Amino acid sequence: MPCAALAASTLLWMAAGPAPARAEPPTPPPAVALEPLFAEIVSRAGALKTEAEAMRQTQALATEAFKTGVADLAALDMKGQQIVRDRGNDGDLACILRGIAEDLPVKLAALQLASDAGARDNALRELIYLLNDNVEVLVAPPGPASGIPAGDAT
Template identity: 45%
Template sequence: MTCSAALASALILTLTGPTPVDAPPAAVVTGAATLDAALSDEPLFRDIVTRAGVLKARVEAWTADGTGLDPAFPASDAFRALKSEAEALAALDLQAHHWLAQRDADGDLKCILRGIAEDMPVRLAAIETTEGPARAEALAELAHLLDDNVAVILAPPPPAA
């Protein structure tokens, strides 16, 4: 499966609703063996989940109170801080992609993390360059991407084929 197809599949699966916070962590499959520790136990993946959750809550708050729709919002210190933190998160997602690649781990998660890393700047740019309903949509899409970032790491592993 190509990385684009894997990302699309994962995003479609997350549309069914939010993943409970206490969902079992995903296992990393390497050929016939499974890595001993769950991904959510790895510091890198734990950091990604924490950061994405915090950023998602911030974006949702700005959507709920209308802050994100203010025409001056993209120039605000609050948005610049979010943008910097989201770019750092995207770098961590890419680092996690490489971490999985070095271990010959599951291709789907590896590709999904790379896709999220590549999509984050696109979502941020959309917030910067749109207004009104288009910006509301861009904020919602960023919140969804951040939710996906958490969900793909905490999702239970797929059933064995």
């Protein structure tokens, strides 16, 4: 019984004291989508996705403006990849942007080479998926650092 009484009094004593200060969780840095280059990527990818969805619905062919838009977006993604890689501060984002930059021309070529409606629909679905990923990866909160030193090839 004396041990139980001691434990109870200790518990009451600790509860009566001031609450320990709570450490506020660190505020994550803002998503890179707020920066002008990355906001431009999000805007262009979203517009191209909308255009590709309309092409899928209407069976319209890719216009020269659409093809140029995809090529320009790939170049912006590569530029963004280099910026993020050189900073070394956002996990796998550099690798993802590079992958998107490399895949966009491939998906566009598949669309242009599609020989029938089924292949064309599949190529458009894959392009739409990639454009959507391009938006989502940039508006997501930053992830943990990948540990890749700045300037290393990704």
